[in-house]
Amino acid sequence: MLSWALAFLVIAIIAAIFGFGGIAGAAASIAQILFFVFLVLFVVALLFGRRIVT
Structure with a gap:
């Protein structure tokens, strides 16, 4: 999961570098959710x- x-980060x-703000924000949100899970x-x-079962 990590x-x-x-991968989403x-x-x-990469999306932020190329100027795709919506995709970058969505991918960052997914990465954050997966990290906390x-x-x-x-x-x-x-x-x-x-x-340990004794």
């Missing part, structure tokens, strides 16, 4: 992923 966020940067899933995996 790779998708980075690169798309946003990644962070939430990462924290959940850290908290619940390594439960």
Whole structure:
């Protein structure tokens, strides 16, 4: 998921360089949403992923 966020960030940067403001804004928003979803899933995996059953 982090790779998708980075891909959309690169798309946003390239679109902004070429002057496509709408596409750049949409891609940046998608990248931001994916990054925060990644962070939430990462924290959940850290908290619940390594439960040791005794």
